[in-house]
Amino acid sequence: DAKTTQPTSMDCAEGRAANLPCNHSTISGNEYVYWYRQIHSQGPQYIIHGLKNNETNEMASLIITEDRKSSTLILPHATLRDTAVYYCIVRVANSGNTPLVFGKGTRLSVIA
Amino acid sequence: NAGVTQTPKFQVLKTGQSMTLQCAQDMNHEYMSWYRQDPGMGLRLIHYSVGAGITDQGEVPNGYNVSRSTTEDFPLRLLSAAPSQTSVYFCASSYLGFDYTFGSGTRLTVV
Numbered sequence: 001d002a003k004t005t006q007p008t009s010m011d012c013a014e015g016r017a018a019n020l021p022c023n024h025s026t027i028s029g030n031e032y033v034y035w036y037r038q039i040h041s042q043g044p045q046y047i048i049h050g051l052k053n054n055e056t057n058e059m060a061s062l063i064i065t066e067d068r069k070s071s072t073l074i075l076p077h078a079t080l081r082d083t084a085v086y087y088c089i090v091r092v093a094n095s096g097n098t099p100l101v102f103g104k105g106t107r108l109s110v111i112a
Numbered sequence: 113n114a115g116v117t118q119t120p121k122f123q124v125l126k127t128g129q130s131m132t133l134q135c136a137q138d139m140n141h142e143y144m145s146w147y148r149q150d151p152g153m154g155l156r157l158i159h160y161s162v163g164a165g166i167t168d169q170g171e172v173p174n175g176y177n178v179s180r181s182t183t184e185d186f187p188l189r190l191l192s193a194a195p196s197q198t199s200v201y202f203c204a205s206s207y208l209g210f211d212y213t214f215g216s217g218t219r220l221t222v223v
Contacts, residue, residue, distance in 0.1 A: 034210065043116075043202050043214025044155065087154075099145050099170065100204070100212060102155040 003027070003090040009107040012082075018075040020106050022088030025069040031092055033064060034100070035073045037084040044087065044102070047073065078110045114138050118203050118215035125193040125222045133188040133218050135203030141213075143206040144186040145170070146178065148199040149217075155202065161186055193222045 005023040012018040024033065034049040048055055048062045050071075055062045061074040075082055087105040092098045119134045135144065145160040157170030159178040167178050175197060177189040186205075190197060198221050204212040
């Protein structure tokens, strides 16, 4: 059973904020939300992860709802180089014993 | 610091041939994984390792073997190549298990 549900595709105008949603209604208390992205033909790239508090780094912000059943990845000022497939992954906290398992992700197209 | 290095970048095999895809990292990462990505599809986990001498199967392990004799290297062996193994193979590593670094991939075609 899929742990996360993401829209298949989204468009965003260049320079605007890109808000990528993810539903994870069955998330457990010890599971984190991770976001990765894959730019065409390249290996995936780690973006951010969080447990329950909102997180921000140089790439993006992660907003997790209070009930933890959904989250949103925000790219504040999308550029053409942000066009990629974005993967939301739910996984036990910081545990290499539980490897990353990718779903289908959201294909984000940033349009000039 | 070269990150995750995968070799070769491209390979064409004949059905039935065997080969080893190399993956090396110089970041002293304990956690390493192998994925395959078929055209237009998502990544599927083949095998993974949580340290030297420890490996485990992922979602699609059949037809592949791995070993982890050193922290740095995690080779993936194709025992008898089949056209269904035509794919792009990615290796990844992580120190703490959350922010994986991926290699640039090996594009394999089996004819």
